[in-house]
Amino acid sequence: MTHDNGPATSPGSTEGATRTPGYAGTLTAACGAVFVAQVATALPASLNGLLQQDLSTHGSQLTWITAAFMIAVVCFEFTFGVLGDLFGRRKLVVGGTLLVAAGSTVAALAPTVQVLWIGAALNGLGAGAMFPGSLTAITAVTRTSRQRAHAVAVWSGFLSAGAAVSPLLGGMFAKIGSWRGSFWVLVGLALISAVLTQLLATESKAPAGRKLDIPGQITFAAGLILVLYGAVEGPESGWTTLPVMLAFMLGACFLAGFVVVELGAPSPIFDLALFRNRAFTVSSVVAVIGMIAFLGACFATSMWLGPLQHQDPIHVAIPFLLLQGPAFLLIPVVSRLLHRVAAAWLLTSGFALMAVGCLLCTRLDVTDPSLGPFVAPALLIGIGFALTVSSVTAVALNSVPPQQAGMASATTNMLRDLGFALGPVVVGAVALSKAGAAFSAKLAGADLPAEHLVGLGHVRSVMACLLDQSCR
Incomplete structure (x- = not known):
């Protein structure tokens, strides 16, 4: 996979031409927007333990907080x-x-976890507009593949910075007040981002041949x-x-439709012809698989330190600095590597580091x-993610002509976020299924009160009972 198919330059421009007017402002606004969107994405992960205690959640209810957000992101990114x-794009952001x-x-303001799901879904809709809108906005103000790769590296770095800061934000407010305060801070950050985008970003459109596909x-x-x-x-209900x-059968029918x-x-929202491009296809496949692994690791870490160990939220934030921080700190390094090293090598190296890190996590007590x-x-997972997230995005955007940048951006973001959505779901399904089997095998000798034995054949009841016991 190479970067030979960069964006066409304007008449008379050259590879070394100066940046288009509005480049700095648009990049600043786009980075601020993706930072806020990613703070919204990652914030619940640092609060899982507190949410479980304050809202009396159990089993899949915690998973649905993240799932409600990611479903809203993934479902509507094409349309956005x-x-x-x-x-x-500026109006969209x-x-x-x-x-x-x-x-x-x-x-x-959520009094129950069900209301929190609604807030998460609204946040997901907002982030679903901000991710492709901000990425396409910077694509529109870059002239060469080199400029685009640099802009994408910076954009990806701020995406990870938002995920790294989010647990600290949640932990800080958990220490001085309530987890609700962290959401009020997110309200303020979102409003600031809206003002900066309106003032700094250059408006861009590409309406030719595009219309809504209801x-x-x-x-x-x-x-x-x-x-x-x-x-x-599935893991809880059976x-x-x-x-x-x-759900599975009807879902498969709708997706086939x-x-x-x-x-x-x-005018399709998802042009399947994009996958005739080998570079775009490969980057899309690895984006889904890689993001399943990465966010699965993040979700497992959150559940491990939060609901299971009930660690202080600030302590929960520390591993997330190591998981997400490298992508921001290594922006200059990754930007240079994108010009000098084949994307295939960057992706392979990044995924190998993530695999080693995940394997080491399986050996922890x-x-x-x-x-x-x-x-x-x-650290290994974080460095691996830093190498892959920018590479996947840059390859996808540089492998299509400029007039397809909007669709390629939406598709790339959708596939990455689909991996993010599936990460907690897959990890939760595996964990709950194994937990259910283990609980069922040992239930007879658990010596639980009679009222707790009623209905414990279902994983939901088992998880609710054990989580309730661990909170006392």
Whole structure:
């Protein structure tokens, strides 16, 4: 995978031409927007333990906080890409930040976990607009593949910075007040980002041949929501229960219908012809797989230190600095590597480091509350992520012509965020399924009160009971 297919330059421009007007302001606004969007994405992870205690959550209820956010992001990123092309990327980002402000307000005031799901979903809609809108905005103000790679590296670094800062934000407010205060800070950050974007970013559009694809949006959203519902509820309700099986079957039908609709649509939200490009296809596949691994590791770390060990939120934040911080600190290094090293080598090296880090995590003792053993695995995963996240994005954008940048940006972000959405779901499904089997095997000798034995054949009851006991 190479960067030979960079964006076309304007007449008379050259590879070394000066940047287009508005480059610095647009890049600043885009980085601020993606920072806020990623803070919104990662914030609940540092609060899982507190949410479990304050809102009396159990089992999949915690998973649904993250899932509600990511489903909203993934389901509508395609349509947001079209809206940005039609009406302007700056307007799209500003609208997204206002949605995050609204969602964070709902979350801060949430009396129950169900209301918190609504706030998370609103935040997800906002982030779903901000991710492709900000990325396409900087694409529109870069002239060469070299400029674009640098801008993408900076953008990706601020994406990770938001994820690194978010646990600290949650931990700080948990120490001085309540987890709700961290959402109020997110409201303020979103409003500041909206103002900066309006003042600094250059507006850009690409409306030619683009229009809304309502059938495609409906079939894609319905299919994805049903499949993810089955994946989240399967470990607790049972994989063979009627609701779970119907969710998978209907979801598969809707997704198959989505493919049929897109093949015949005059203006598809997801142009399957993009996958004729080998570089784009490979980067898309590895984006999904890699992000499943990365966010799965982040989610497992959060659940390990939060609901299981009930560690101080500030302590929970430390591993996340190691997981997310390298992508921000290594911006200059990754930017240079994107010009000098083949993307295939960067991706391979990054995923290898992540694999080693995850393998080391499997050897940790869940009963050991010390954070020292987390340092090496978290750093390896974080450095690996730093090498992959920018490489995947740069390859995808540089492998398509400029007029397809909006769709490529939306598709790349959707696939990355699909991996993010599936990470907690996959990890949660594996963990809860194994936990259910272990609990069932040892239930007879658990010596629990009679009232706790009723219905403990289901994983949900077992998890609720044990989590309740561990909180006392």
